[in-house]
Amino acid sequence: MIKEMGNGFKYLKIQCVKHRITQPSQQVRAIIMVPPVLNFLNSAHVPPEALRYLESIMVGGAPVPTTAAEILKRKVGHPLFFQEDYGMTEIFLTHITPIGQEMIGFCGKQLPNVLGKVVDVSTGESLPANGVGEICIKTPAMMTGYLNRPEATSEIIDSEGWLHTGDIGFYNEEGYLKIVDRTKELIKVKGLQVSPSEIEDVLLQHEAVQDVGVVGIPDERLGEAPRAYIVLKKPVEEAAIHKHLEGRLATYKHLSGGVFFVNQLPKNPSGKLLRRELTKIAVS
Known part of the structure; x- marks a missing residue:
């Protein structure tokens, strides 16, 4: 859906990701979105020509995978200002990336x-x-x-x-x-805190991984063990996923809880991963 913001400026609000974008989006210059939408923009459903007029992106709602952001910037193929922000319902907007001072992975x-x-x-x-x-x-x-x-x-x-x-x-x-x-999503491995988002960002660097969600599952020896649920772009062996983490993450951050390939991940209407629902699936 295209909306006017005055002075002829337009932005794109993505309401449905099931349809392939085949035409440049009416000279859309800015997109406001949540991080999971990055995976859609990086997919084959959105050809580079559909983003040819894009100048800036504002992202909020969850930590941004730096890998996904960098892939999108390469896909666009021209200068793209990647702006991030931070806030909560209880505090409103408190942080934002200053214009012209991009620092991907930081929310301003x-x-x-x-x-x-x-x-x-x-x-x-x-x-x-x-x-x-x-x-x-x-x-x-x-x-x-x-x-x-x-x-x-x-x-x-x-x-x-x-x-x-x-x-x-x-x-x-x-x-x-x-x-x-x-704080409630951190995985405790032998008393050490492990960030699911950190593991997810590394997994997204694998050429076969389209989307991923990581949760901790109970483990008698470790306390909790990281487990990944992965949506693939193309077939790959589980061993290749484990191999990909070697040298990129500390050993205790590896997927000792296993790897499961799925068709989709539980998400809310805006595309944010419902980690609680994924945890329920993992322990059921």
Whole structure:
């Protein structure tokens, strides 16, 4: 669906991914989307000529696989500004990539009047640049609390007024924010925290992988074991998937929980992976 934004500027809202795009999208110059749509744009359903007028993309809603972003930029074949942002219903939009300062994989810098910090998940202590922990935010736009739910409010907003997002990430030296994963989605392998998104990003680098979801399954020896559910572009042996991770990820991040090839992954209408549903499938 094409919508006007004034001054003749147009953007494309993708509502259905089942139909092949065969024509340039009426000179669409900007697309606003969630990360899973990147896989669709990178697929054979969208030929490069359909993106010939594209100048910028804004992505939010989940961590962006850097591999998918780089593949799209190569596919477009001309300069493409890749803009990322970060926010929540409880805090509104708090970070965005400044114009002309692209840094793929990072969701931008803090907006005016936004304060952010990263705290150690175990101790609650503030961490320096590049220290990975939970993202906490203060902003005039944040909620005052959940209606008639004081206990839930106290769990997310601490006594100093910081809202604990539940997202794991870090700020680099330049103040760019990177989201690694959700605290509840991290896989604990022998007590070590493993990010499903990190494994997914590496798997997407394999030429046969179209889409992937990684979850942890119970394991008596490891505590949890990473397992991948993969949608393929073309046939490949499971051994080749395991081989692909060697040298790219630490051994404890390998797929000790196995690899399963599936036709599709559980996603919401916007295309975001429903990891909880995938976990239910994995442990059933």
